[in-house]
Amino acid sequence: MQDILAEQRAAFMAELPVPIAIRKDRLNRAAAMIADNADRFCDALSEDFGHRSREQSMVTDIGGSVAPIRHAIKSLDKWARRDPRAVQFPLGLLGARAWVEYQPKGVIGVIAPWNFPVQLVMGPLAGIFAAGNRAMVKTSEFTPATAALFEELCPKFFALEELAFLSGGPEIGKAFASLPFDHLLFTGATSIGKHILHAAADNLVPVTLELGGKSPVIVGKSADIKQTTERVALGKMLNAGQICLAPDYMIVPGDQERAVVEGLKTAASAMYPTVLANPDYTAIVNDRHFQRLTDWLDDARQKGATIETVNPANEDFGASNARKMPLHIVTDVTDDMTIMQEEIFGPILPIRRYDGIDDAIAQVNAKDRPLGLYYFGTDVAERTRVTDRTISGGVTINDVVFHVSMEELPFGGVGPSGMGSYHGPDGFKTFSHAKAVYQQPKIDVAKLAGIKPPYGKATLASVKRQLK
Known part of the structure; x- marks a missing residue:
């Protein structure tokens, strides 16, 4: 080398x-x-x-x-x-x-x-x-x-x-x-x-x-739930969630949580009516990562989470060694669960509730600054408050991941991301x-500026100009 x-x-x-x-x-x-x-x-x-x-x-x-x-x-x-x-x-x-x-x-x-x-x-x-x-x-x-x-x-x-x-x-x-x-x-x-x-x-x-990090999705009260869940499901299941910018968790209004879960299940089922033999759906890269994701689901389950597996064809994943993992939607999550502490990098999607947009912002800011942040909604004032009050590598509004595909935008993180x-x-x-390049004119600039000894009135005049 x-x-x-x-x-x-x-x-x-x-x-x-x-x-x-x-x-x-x-x-x-x-x-x-x-x-x-x-x-x-x-x-x-x-x-x-x-x-x-x-x-x-x-x-x-x-x-x-x-x-x-x-x-x-x-x-x-x-x-x-x-x-x-x-x-x-x-x-x-x-x-x-x-x-x-x-x-x-x-x-x-x-x-x-x-x-x-x-x-x-x-x-x-x-x-x-x-x-x-x-x-x-x-x-x-x-x-x-x-x-x-x-x-x-x-x-x-x-x-x-x-x-x-x-x-x-x-x-x-x-x-x-x-x-x-x-x-x-x-x-x-x-x-x-x-x-x-x-x-x-x-x-x-x-x-x-x-x-990477935990890139959040904030669902505003004005969001179109059908559109939101379709776009989040697409971004989460692309490459089976093995994307640094994948939506890592969602923060939703408490009274819309069930609608969001059902929307995600409908969208995922429409894109992937089967998983095991579906050529459109990617496998988890290796056994170690598959086991890691399985262990994290077990950890969440043991700590009181509710886990819904999106399996429209009722396939037997336990009998397969194909490392295909369907979307798992996790509710009733708490901060002591590994899925809320580590970047998931797989088809597991925790959902948190919020009470008022400032609560959602506080939940994001309680964690390390993420690589991406996603806001869904038509309320411009609320959207502005979210983008003004959070710090992330980049933002996509009313979708996920897409800012990375814009070649004229810088792509990068901030802090731990x-x-x-x-x-x-x-x-x-x-x-x-x-490289900074400066080309001096023919005139004796140093003497004109009073910085060539012996110092005198020109020096004092130059300092006076600088202090204005």
């Missing part, structure tokens, strides 16, 4: 400045690597998960990878322009100029997660290549077929000094995070993010952390160094 990093950095330094045409060429090759091998990536994803919906993979990992790359190609000339800045009076009149140049940082490390193991590699690469960098990617050990396919295909599209893929378990991940990259992007669990930050600190590597952001122009800037 150290040899690859040294080779990439040497090639990067030799190439500076990185022409826009070369950046676009790398972006085009990145898009082709995915688009030309879409079927093989879908096969690998399904192998890794035990079963993964092919159509879902095409939308989330194939289309979701190529689209941001195409957006970067289209926007790169605009993003890369010199950014003129004002200079203090009267220097501008005397010929002084100032601007910001966006310069590539060098070699970017990417540690990718298992839940969207193609998109969460290629999405960051859109910004990394657009900014003119090289990249090394550590893939997840939980998706070995996808990792192996990347390692097979990458040399056909990129030289090793441009892009390299590395796979392996925790020890490889630890060593990778300790490399002296010019920037490191980690996507994954908050608990692991802490270790990544420690590892990067020894080399003062700037870090972007895309973590992450630091820094990327996507679109924000990704370009994250992976660029904003």
